[in-house]
Structures are given as structure tokens and as C-alpha cells.
Amino acid sequence: MKFFRSHVLVSIDPQCLEMGAREIVDALNTELADWGLADEVQILETSRIGDPARFGPDLVVYPENVHYANLTVDDIPFLVEEHFLKGRVVEKFRAQETLIVDEELGAPKAKEVRVVLRNCGKIDPHNIEEYIAEDGYRALANVLTGMTPEEVIDEVMRSGLRGRGGAGFPAARKWQLCRQVPDNPKYLTCNADEGDPGAFMNRRVLESDPHSVIEGMIIAAYAIGASMGYIYCRAEYPIAVANLNIAIEQAREFGLLGENIFGTDFSFDLEVRMGAGAFVCGEETALIASIEGKRGEPRPRPPFPAVKGVWGKPTNNNNVETYAVVPQILLRGADWYASMGTEKSKGTKTFAIAGDVVHTGLIEVPFGLSLREVIFDVGGGIKDGKKFKAIQTGGPMGGCLVEEHLDLPLDYEALTAAGSMMGSGGLIIMDDETCMVDIARFFMEFTQEESCGKCTPCRVGTRRILDLLEKICNGKGTLADIDQLELLCDEVMKNSLCGLGQGAPNPVVSTLKHFREEYIAHVVDKKCPAKVCRALIRYEITPACTGCMVCARNCPVEAISGEKRQMHVIDDKTCIRCGICAQVCNFSSVAVLS
Amino acid sequence: MPTVKSLEDLKRIREEALKKREIKTNQSRVQIIVGMGTPGIAAGARDTLKEFLSFIEEKGLTDIAIRQTGSFGLDAMEPVVKVIIGDAAPVMYGKVTPYAARQIMELHVLRGKVVEANLIPTEAK
Numbered sequence: 001m002k003f004f005r006s007h008v009l010v011s012i013d014p015q016c017l018e019m020g021a022r023e024i025v026d027a028l029n030t031e032l033a034d035w036g037l038a039d040e041v042q043i044l045e046t047s048r049i050g051d052p053a054r055f056g057p058d059l060v061v062y063p064e065n066v067h068y069a070n071l072t073v074d075d076i077p078f079l080v081e082e083h084f085l086k087g088r089v090v091e092k093f094r095a096q097e098t099l100i101v102d103e104e105l106g107a108p109k110a111k112e113v114r115v116v117l118r119n120c121g122k123i124d125p126h127n128i129e130e131y132i133a134e135d136g137y138r139a140l141a142n143v144l145t146g147m148t149p150e151e152v153i154d155e156v157m158r159s160g161l162r163g164r165g166g167a168g169f170p171a172a173r174k175w176q177l178c179r180q181v182p183d184n185p186k187y188l189t190c191n192a193d194e195g196d197p198g199a200f201m202n203r204r205v206l207e208s209d210p211h212s213v214i215e216g217m218i219i220a221a222y223a224i225g226a227s228m229g230y231i232y233c234r235a236e237y238p239i240a241v242a243n244l245n246i247a248i249e250q251a252r253e254f255g256l257l258g259e260n261i262f263g264t265d266f267s268f269d270l271e272v273r274m275g276a277g278a279f280v281c282g283e284e285t286a287l288i289a290s291i292e293g294k295r296g297e298p299r300p301r302p303p304f305p306a307v308k309g310v311w312g313k314p315t316n317n318n319n320v321e322t323y324a325v326v327p328q329i330l331l332r333g334a335d336w337y338a339s340m341g342t343e344k345s346k347g348t349k350t351f352a353i354a355g356d357v358v359h360t361g362l363i364e365v366p367f368g369l370s371l372r373e374v375i376f377d378v379g380g381g382i383k384d385g386k387k388f389k390a391i392q393t394g395g396p397m398g399g400c401l402v403e404e405h406l407d408l409p410l411d412y413e414a415l416t417a418a419g420s421m422m423g424s425g426g427l428i429i430m431d432d433e434t435c436m437v438d439i440a441r442f443f444m445e446f447t448q449e450e451s452c453g454k455c456t457p458c459r460v461g462t463r464r465i466l467d468l469l470e471k472i473c474n475g476k477g478t479l480a481d482i483d484q485l486e487l488l489c490d491e492v493m494k495n496s497l498c499g500l501g502q503g504a505p506n507p508v509v510s511t512l513k514h515f516r517e518e519y520i521a522h523v524v525d526k527k528c529p530a531k532v533c534r535a536l537i538r539y540e541i542t543p544a545c546t547g548c549m550v551c552a553r554n555c556p557v558e559a560i561s562g563e564k565r566q567m568h569v570i571d572d573k574t575c576i577r578c579g580i581c582a583q584v585c586n587f588s589s590v591a592v593l594s
Numbered sequence: 595m596p597t598v599k600s601l602e603d604l605k606r607i608r609e610e611a612l613k614k615r616e617i618k619t620n621q622s623r624v625q626i627i628v629g630m631g632t633p634g635i636a637a638g639a640r641d642t643l644k645e646f647l648s649f650i651e652e653k654g655l656t657d658i659a660i661r662q663t664g665s666f667g668l669d670a671m672e673p674v675v676k677v678i679i680g681d682a683a684p685v686m687y688g689k690v691t692p693y694a695a696r697q698i699m700e701l702h703v704l705r706g707k708v709v710e711a712n713l714i715p716t717e718a719k
Contacts, residue, residue, distance in 0.1 A: 003651040005660035007617045062617045063659045087630035087662020133611035141601045255597040263599040
């Protein structure tokens with residue numbers, strides 16, 4: 001075999017080609033030949049190295065791993081003589097910035113199984129070849145050249161894949177329903193409007209492995225008979241949108257999107273639609289309205305999108321994670337996928353762990369792991385050695401679960417039975433210093449703000465629930481308010497138009513169920529047991545005070561007085577309960593009382 | 595840009611992509627660094643370099659990286675070559691003619707015996 005001592009990867013991205021990448025490749029070949037180096041150095045073309053807007057035409061020389069950027073044809077003779085003949089790195093042509101390496105995810109933790117996140121951080125999302133190296137588009141090739149749409153649906157059906165958007169509807173069943181509707185053209189949408197606080201699994205996939213979503217969508221489109229697809233991504237995810245657009249462009253260049261894919265008569269194209277980041281647009285009818293350029297508001301179902309969706313035509317909508325896993329199922333088989341998980345929830349699921357745990361971030365585990373395993377084994381336990389109090393699953397419309405639920409298996413049915421839900425997979429873990437009334441108020445504030453205002457129960461109801469919660473947190477609540485709260489929650493859940501209103505009272509209902517005594521302490525005793533609600537706490541300096549004056553100096557309202565080396569006193573009337581004194585005290589002598 | 599029209603096309607692109615990845619991540623066990631300053635080239639470093647390359651090709655060796663660098667600062671000893679094998683301390687050779695290059699490959703790289711004739715003693719630290 002021919003041995004080359006050096007390899008040069010030159011970017012031939014369309015933008016680089018416009019800036020003269022082709023001429024650079026030619027000049028490299030000529031110069032190397034002139035110096036008699038042509039059989040020592042190999043030039044390889046690759047689809048993209050750095051962002052062309054910043055790095056211009058660029059190339060990387062191996063084994064030295066030197067990245068030269070913003071090159072012009074005139075630079076090449078000097079570069080070849082210096083670097084390839086004389087072995088000196090030409091500093092003036094070197095890229096000023098280093099390429100960003102995605103290390104957010106890190107190595108898999110114990111008990112993690114990565115299917116959706118398999119490529120994240122491992123491949124360069126800007127380079128389609130890297131995805132192809134990981135067996136990318138193989139599943140698509142197999143499907144288009146050897147399977148009927150019905151066979152694809154059957155295979156996905158057998159795998160037990162359920163929609164990852166939250167409700168867990170079987171993905172293949174949805175495809176089948178859409179396929180059966182005798183109306184054309186059909187559309188495909190991808191819900192990338194991830195909005196749960198603390199959840200970012202979709203962003204991670206879109207940014208680090210956009211081709212897996214694209215491949216999954218092409219396969220789904222083939223199964224359904226769709227000719228056009230839209231990825232609805234929020235504008236707050238600029239890198240995801242940028243990477244998606246690069247990936248779509250490269251897939252088109254390689255003939256994997258567009259007319260006659262893989263030489264068959266199947267044609268499909270994709271487009272990214274940006275949303276302005278309204279939470280309600282994660283609801284499929286609102287998402288469709290937004291794609292059409294209308295106001296992002298839900299409408300009553302039926303008709304379901306499978307019958308009347310985008311532009312009034314049959315539309316299939318799935319979540320990013322659902323599509324991303326499809327190529328793997330078809331490549332490795334339904335049986336492989338179905339071998340993971342529980343009886344009714346198959347495969348793996350990504351979760352975003354946030355809150356008071358040691359290791360926050362993204363994980364992917366098979367369904368059926370217990371909450372305890374997720375929090376203590378994968379998440380590393382509660383931060384600072386504190387005690388576990390509650391976990392909010394399913395985002396702001398999910399419910400909170402407590403100690404007694406810790407051994408529940410994580411799957412769709414078990415969580416729903418316990419009064420919460422899977423949702424998109426956000427897990428917020430709370431320690432014993434969390435006030436559950438305050439948490440309910442926090443989530444309510446979020447959903448209230450995100451309510452689109454179309455239907456009255458949600459628009460007015462969420463506002464009134466929030467008002468009551470604020471009243472309770474401010475120490476002005478009564479027992480009657482708690483009853484009122486329960487009544488309101490029930491009404492809003494029953495009468496709202498879409499999932500947002502139907503789910504919004506969930507955090508209140510579940511905290512009322514598990515932590516009723518905390519609500520009662522707030523309204524009857526006017527105390528906040530977790531010492532969080534500002535109106536119900538006060539700060540006091542204990543005799544452990546050494547009179548170092550740190551607290552007095554840091555108090556923003558000068559509420560602390562006292563002589564040097566004498567115990568200090570907080571004037572309760574002036575104190576604004578900011579807690580800075582407790583933070584700065586080196587002797588833990590500031591106590592919070594309720 | 596290549597267009598994928600069949601499974602074979604895809605496989606071919608995959609092979610190429612895997613090769614490119616190997617190039618990117620390849621950490622060779624043996625590194626042979628040839629001094630390519632002007633005095634080095636004048637003393638025939640190019641021929642030495644070529645001899646290393648053809649030896650590797652003849653024997654079909656892998657896990658060896660041939661690298662270049664500027665002058666080592668030992669003009670009297672040119673062409674100068676530095677050999678690093680694994681974690682062992684680097685060994686410097688002087689007056690490496692193509693014949694000596696072949697010796698270094700045969701004895702040092704393949705059999706682990708330092709070629710005393712061309713060795714540049716490094717000061718013990």
C-alpha cells in the first residue's frame with residue numbers, strides 16, 4: 001500500500017469553494033508536484049472543517065494536526081515550501097481560534113445506554129462524512145432499496161417505539177393513521193420546540209447529530225408517503241438551527257434529500273421553520289399553525305393533524321428524539337430495540353437532570369430504571385449531603401413525586417399512575433430546603449406566562465391559581481384559599497383546550513397531595529417550613545457572632561448594627577430578607593427563622 | 595461533491611470517511627522526525643526522508659509517522675534525525691545517509707537496537 005507521510009484535509013464546503021477552495025486544491029497539487037512531494041503528501045477533500053464565515057478556505061495537515069485558515073491561492077507556494085518541504089509550521093496562516101470540541105456530554109455514566117445520544121460529541125456535526133462513517137444513511141439505503149412502506153411501519157411497530165414528545169403514542173401507529181388518509185400531498189413535521197425549563201435533550205441532538213434526525217425524517221416520510229417536511233425549531237436555539245441548515249444542505253448535495261433519493265422514485269425535502277419560542281407551539285396544532293405563518297395557537301381536535309395538518313393536508317408530527325432513534329431501529333432491528341426497557345415502554349429515553357443533584361446534565365437510560373437509580377446512581381445523589389425531598393418529572397406540566405415513589409420504574413405507565421408524567425424527560429430534583437408551595441408557584445408562573453390566551457379556562461384560570469399561590473407565599477392566605485385552589489385546578493384541567501392548560505395545574509395538585517401540611521403551615525401558622533418564602537421568614541444573629549462586622553458591611557440596606565467584637569443585631573423592620581448576611585458569615589451565626 | 599445513488603456509493607463514501615477519521619485520530623507509536631532546515635536539505639535530508647518512506651512502503655509497516663521539523667541546530671551532523679518510540683527517550687542520529695536510514699529502520703525501529711555508528715550522544719540530565 002502507498003504510504004503517505006502527511007495527509008491534508010481540505011474543506012470543499014460550497015462556501016469555501018466560492019472563496020477559492022478548488023483553486024487552492026489545484027495549487028497544492030501543482031506545488032507539491034514541483035517539489036517532488038506528490039507521492040509523499042496526500043490531499044483529501046472533505047465537506048467542512050471550520051465555519052467558512054470565520055475560517056474561510058481552510059485545511060488541516062496531519063499528523064501535525066495544524067489548522068491553516070483563511071487561505072488564498074497566493075499563500076500556497078510559500079505554505080508548501082515551508083511546511084511540506086522544510087517542515088516548519090507557518091504561524092501566520094494558522095487559524096487564530098481553535099475549533100470547538102463538543103465535550104458537554106462527557107463519557108457515558110454508569111447504567112447509561114446511549115442510542116439517541118450515541119454520536120453526540122463523537123462526530124463533527126458539520127461534516128456529513130462523519131455521520132456516514134458511523135453507518136449514517138445506511139438504514140435509509142436499506143429502507144429505500146429493499147423495504148415497502150408497510151414493512152417499515154411494521155418494523156417500527158414491532159420495536160415498540162413510542163412518541164418521545166410526552167404522551168407516548170406509538171410512533172408507527174401514528175404513521176399508519178397518516179398513511180391511510182386518502183389525501184395528498186402529505187407532510188411531515190418535527191417538533192423541535194423544546195421549551196421545558198431545564199430540558200435540553202433535543203437541542204443536544206440537533207446541535208451534535210442533526211443528520212440522525214434528518215435520516216429518521218426521510219424514513220418516516222417514506223413510510224407515510226410524505227413529500228415535504230418541516231423541522232420546527234425555536235429561534236433560541238441558534239446553533240441547532242445553523243447546524244440543521246448545514247446538515248440539510250449537505251444531505252442535498254449528497255443527493256440524500258431532494259429528487260429520486262438513492263436512485264429510487266422517492267423524493268423528499270426538508271426545511272427548518274423557526275419559532276419565536278412560545279411554549280404552546282410544542283402543542284401539535286399550535287405548531288402547525290405557526291409553521292403556516294399564523295399565530296401559534298392550538299385548535300380543537302379532531303380533526304387530528306393526521307387528517308388535516310399543515311396547509312390542511314395530512315401531517316405526521318413527531319419529536320426530535322423519536323425521529324433520531326428510527327434509523328437505529330431499522331439498522332439494528334426491532335428486536336434489538338424491544339429488548340431494552342419495560343413491557344410497554346421500549347428502548348431508551350434521554351433525561352435532563354437538573355436541580356439539587358451532584359451530576360446535573362443529560363443522560364440516556366433504558367426505560368424501567370427506578371427513580372432511585374437515576375437520582376443516586378446516575379445523578380450521584382443529592383448535593384451537599386442533603387436529604388431528598390421531591391422530584392418533578394415531565395416538566396412544568398408534570399407532577400412532583402416523593403420518597404415513596406423512588407422505586408417506581410421510569411416508564412410512561414408508572415409515572416402516569418403516580419400522578420405525574422413522562423413529558424419530554426425533564427427531571428428536577430429538590431432537596432429538603434425546597435419550599436413546595438414556592439415550587440408550585442414557580443411552575444405556575446411559567447405556564448401562566450406561556451398560556452396563549454385563546455381559551456378562557458387557561459388564560460384566566462392559570463392567572464387566578466398563580467394569584468392564590470402568591471397570596472399564600474406572602475403569608476396572606478387562608479384555609480379557604482386552599483379549597484379554592486383545588487377547585488380552580490380541577491376546572492382548568494377539565495376545561496382547557498390543549499395540553500398546556502390541561503397540565504398546568506399538575507404541580508399544584510401534586511404538591512397539594514403530597515405536601516398539604518406545608519400549605520397549611522403557610523396559611524395557618526404563617527410559617528414556611530423550608531424557610532424560603534421571604535414574607536414568612538426573618539433573619540437573626542445568634543450568640544455565635546464574633547462581631548467581625550462582615551455582615552454589617554455587606555448588608556445592602558444597612559439593617560445590621562453593632563460594635564466591633566460585639567454581637568450584632570438585625571433590625572427586622574429594615575431587613576429585606578435578601579440572605580446576604582447568612583451567605584457572608586464565616587461563623588454560621590446568622591439563623592433563618594420562620 | 596459525490597452524489598449517493600446506491601448502497602455501493604454510500605459504502606464507498608463511508609470507507610473514505612473512515613480513512614479520514616483514522617488519519618485524524620491516528621497516534622503512531624513510532625515517530626521519525628527529520629530535520630529539514632536549509633543545511634539539512636543541502637546535506638541530503640530529502641533523500642534520507644525518501645529512503646524512510648520507501649522502506650515503510652516496501653515492508654508495509656504501519657504505526658509509524660514520518661514528520662519534518664526545522665533545523666535541529668546541529669549543522670555539522672546533518673542530516674539529523676530524531677527517533678521516538680513509544681514512551682522511550684528520543685534518540686538523535688547524525689549524518690543519516692539513505693544507507694543509515696535503512697539501518698535505523700532495520701535495527702532500531704524493527705529490532706529495538708540503537709545504531710551506535712550514527713548516534714549523537716545526548717547529555718545525561
